[in-house]
Amino acid sequence: MPTLKDVVDLIHGWYPPATADSWDAVGLVAGDPEASVEKVLCAVDPTPEVAREAVEWGADLLLVHHPLFLTPVHGVAATTPKGRTLHTLLGAGCALLTAHTNADQAVGGVSEAMAAALGLAEVEPLLPAPAPPTDKLTVFVPVPDADRVRDALAMAGAGRIGDYDHASFSTPGEGRFRPRDGASPSIGEVGRVELVDEVRVEVVLPRHLRTHVVGAMLEVHPYEEPAYDVVELADPGGAATGTGRIGSVAPTSLREFAASVAASLPETAHGVRVAGDPDRSVRRVAVCGGAGDFLLDTVLAGDADVYVTSDLRHHRAAEFLEHGGPALVDVAHWAAEWTWLPVVSARLAGALGDTVETRVSTLNTDPWQFRT
Numbered sequence: 001m002p003t004l005k006d007v008v009d010l011i012h013g014w015y016p017p018a019t020a021d022s023w024d025a026v027g028l029v030a031g032d033p034e035a036s037v038e039k040v041l042c043a044v045d046p047t048p049e050v051a052r053e054a055v056e057w058g059a060d061l062l063l064v065h066h067p068l069f070l071t072p073v074h075g076v077a078a079t080t081p082k083g084r085t086l087h088t089l090l091g092a093g094c095a096l097l098t099a100h101t102n103a104d105q106a107v108g109g110v111s112e113a114m115a116a117a118l119g120l121a122e123v124e125p126l127l128p129a130p131a132p133p134t135d136k137l138t139v140f141v142p143v144p145d146a147d148r149v150r151d152a153l154a155m156a157g158a159g160r161i162g163d164y165d166h167a168s169f170s171t172p173g174e175g176r177f178r179p180r181d182g183a184s185p186s187i188g189e190v191g192r193v194e195l196v197d198e199v200r201v202e203v204v205l206p207r208h209l210r211t212h213v214v215g216a217m218l219e220v221h222p223y224e225e226p227a228y229d230v231v232e233l234a235d236p237g238g239a240a241t242g243t244g245r246i247g248s249v250a251p252t253s254l255r256e257f258a259a260s261v262a263a264s265l266p267e268t269a270h271g272v273r274v275a276g277d278p279d280r281s282v283r284r285v286a287v288c289g290g291a292g293d294f295l296l297d298t299v300l301a302g303d304a305d306v307y308v309t310s311d312l313r314h315h316r317a318a319e320f321l322e323h324g325g326p327a328l329v330d331v332a333h334w335a336a337e338w339t340w341l342p343v344v345s346a347r348l349a350g351a352l353g354d355t356v357e358t359r360v361s362t363l364n365t366d367p368w369q370f371r372t
Helices: 003-015 046-056 081-091 101-105 110-117 141-153 207-220 254-264 293-300 314-322 333-338 338-357
Strands: 029-030 039-043 061-062 095-098 121-128 136-142 167-179 193-208 228-232 244-251 272-275 279-289 306-310 329-333 357-360
Touching: 003 029, 003 061, 003 095, 003 338, 029 046, 029 136, 029 207, 039 046, 039 338, 046 061, 046 081, 061 167, 061 244, 101 110, 101 244, 110 121, 110 279, 110 293, 110 333, 110 338, 121 279, 121 293, 121 306, 121 338, 141 193, 141 293, 141 357, 193 207, 207 228, 228 279, 228 293, 244 254, 244 272, 244 293, 254 272, 254 279, 254 306, 279 293, 279 333, 314 329, 329 333, 333 338
Parallel strands: 039 061, 039 357, 061 095, 279 306, 306 329
Antiparallel strands: 029 095, 121 244, 136 193, 136 228, 167 193, 244 279, 272 329
């Protein structure tokens, strides 16, 4: 039987908390990491109604997209909605875990799930995430000391590429130098040119570890004055993660595409709002789960025929269209992000097998209840 820690580790592996926006509040909100987990309920919002649904079903964990405590609080009394949610869950031994902006950008995350729900093909990030800043260190080492230097570099955090560590490249060569007066050479004599069989060792490293890695190398290098250089590497691009998604659909009209959006998402009072010529041709589609007007400039600079997102404001949408932007399709915030729930539920079931039962909440927690 998996523990809560096991499930949290899975979620954090798929949707790393370090990728969340600085203002966000993600991760384990409440629960004992050592408690066993048999049932997981997935929902968009941690409302009191959703908490009751989790408890009535017997869930051990409620996994939500929106944080319960996005802003600081001074108490969690059950006299408040947030307090009622927390007390309901904890009273029944149900933990609470949040994956918010860390789930937005990730592979298998919210925007990617929304793109899949709308039938997009050839999907890629609309705004690719930048790769972590990386350096390459090159150092020249006498052959007998090369392994010791390589090990020190690896222990300091260099040479880690994906699921590999101790990665380096070496090229043999000949070092030449002449110690001058005042030098204390480990090899050679003052005033005499020395030739040494050396190895050129190259490793990559996270830029934030530069000082630590260079220091570790200097600590074990046999030379008094080692020859080395550090080069900052360019972002290679092509990231699989990032904000929003863009992809293609079979050529259709805006009217027909909007109808397919409405059919693909859960029904809400908000419905599907459309701005643009109904007969406009649609092939390239940009999407962003949740509030996406911060990406309008990115969409405008791209090749999308339509942008599907939520919470578009009047003036921003009007100015976007006035500047010749693609058509806009505005859907309910809850409906757009709900598309992620079946994805993460199936992902958990696939990873944990029949040891854990997962369920997607169908409670409509969109704040808009009806239209007149």
